[in-house]
Amino acid sequence: MENMFKASWQHHKSLLILALPMILSNISTPLLGLVDTAVIGHLSESVFLAGVAIGSMLISLIYWLAGFLRMATTGLVAAAFGADDKMRQMTLLKQGLVFALMLGLALLALSPFISWLINQYFSGSEQALGYAQTYVSIRLYSAPAALMNLVLLGYMLGMGNSRGPFYLVLVTNVFNILLDLLLVVYLDWQVEGVAWASCIAEYLAFIFGCYWVKKIAEQHGYSLYQVLKQKVAGFKPLMRANSDIFIRSLFLQFCFAFMTYYGGILGDTVLAANAVLLNFLLLVSFAIDGVAYATEAKVGQAKGANNTALQHLWVSLSLFWGCIFSLIYCFGFFVFGEHVINLLTDIELVRITANDYLFWLYFLPVLAVASFVFDGVFIGLMNTKAMRNSMIFSAVAGFFTVFIILKPMGNHALWAAMSSFMLLRGVSLGLIYWRQYYRGR
Secondary structure (H helix, E strand, O other): OHHHHHOOHHHHHHHHHHHHHHHHHHHHHHHHHHHHHHHHHOOOOHHHHHHHHHHHHHHHHHHHHOOHHHHHHHHHHHHHHHOOOHHHHHHHHHHHHHHHHHHHHHHHHOHHHHHHHHHHHOOOOHHHHHHHHHHHHHHHHHHHHHHHHHHHHHHHHHOOOOHHHHHHHHHHHHHHHHHHHHHHHHOOOHHHHHHHHHHHHHHHHHHHHHHHHHHHHHHOOOOHHHHHHOOOOOOHHHHHHHHHHHHHHHHHHHHHHHHHHHHHHOOHHHHHHHHHHHHHHHHHHHHHHHHHHHHHHHHHHHHHOOOHHHHHHHHHHHHHHHHHHHHHHHHHHHHHHHHHHHHHOOOHHHHHHHHHHOHHHHHHHHHHHHHHHHHHHHHHHOOHHHHHHHHHHHHHHHHHHHHHHHHHHOHHHHHHHHHHHHHHHHHHHHHHHHHHHHOOO
């Protein structure tokens, strides 16, 4: 951490300029879900909202698991940018877009199978499941654009462009809201309107993203035409990174899914209370993920330039600002946690139950901060194997082992498992970083 004290304000400013737009875009994304819910929630029957809830959850899970496209692109492009390798930057951009397009088309082809899964594994009325299938089948038409947008976002971050990612998310959300109002409120397309609004917004955002990437490319001395001419051979590094990050994301999602699954076993009230409290962790991710995104770019660029001292400096600064944000969250949850719970639910029994477990959230931001930051560090370094292994180890030893030992404590066991899981992710990645990159300097 001594590097942090050697940093000038210019270094702090450079990191924050890249992080703040990502924090704002993180905050804007759930607002879109609120608008979708508000629009569809004012229709005549609850089955519309139930169908959209099931469908949007499934689509969100699919696109979230595809986040490896953004992460791998960011790390690889950042290294190419740091090495001033324009040919490599162009090749990676095209490889990422081609791979995302192929994956998007595969998802579209799997649409009937995904609709079948909804009927087989989701609970709800026949009408609600029917609306969910309708929603998913329409949303999957946007899969090619949505996945290519992840690549464009990763490219922008890797190139150190701070405004593009924010504008890309903003354009998606603004068009989605406007189209919601047009198709659902004015034209009364109901569930189909919400789905088509999101679908069209993804393609409009892709057009904007291509325009912004064209500007970035021209600023660095090449054009999109040159990108299109690049060969798409040599996918191995991209595929290896993507597969490692995908496995890592599966284990992460499995731990969160188990929170919901076992909460349901403990009863509907506990399940609802946990759902409320997990929103606190979402709030934490808004700021610290923004720092982690900036870390990916800065560390990757330092790696590409073979500047080890600068790499360590960015790691120290990222941990510093991550800790600042996490302490702010701890204080905020301690002072305002009960008020936030009251805003999220009107059900008194759920409020009381959530407050019984709220104290876990007083400490979770500090316990989790290193896991967020070091994820960004290792994406920048493109050491995805370490990320994968750390996640598997933390899930098995930190989450499920702790839960099994403390299982008689009921829901406290779940929150203890989540806390130890987050802590162990950060500690294990920190130790790997110290041993592989720092100790021998």
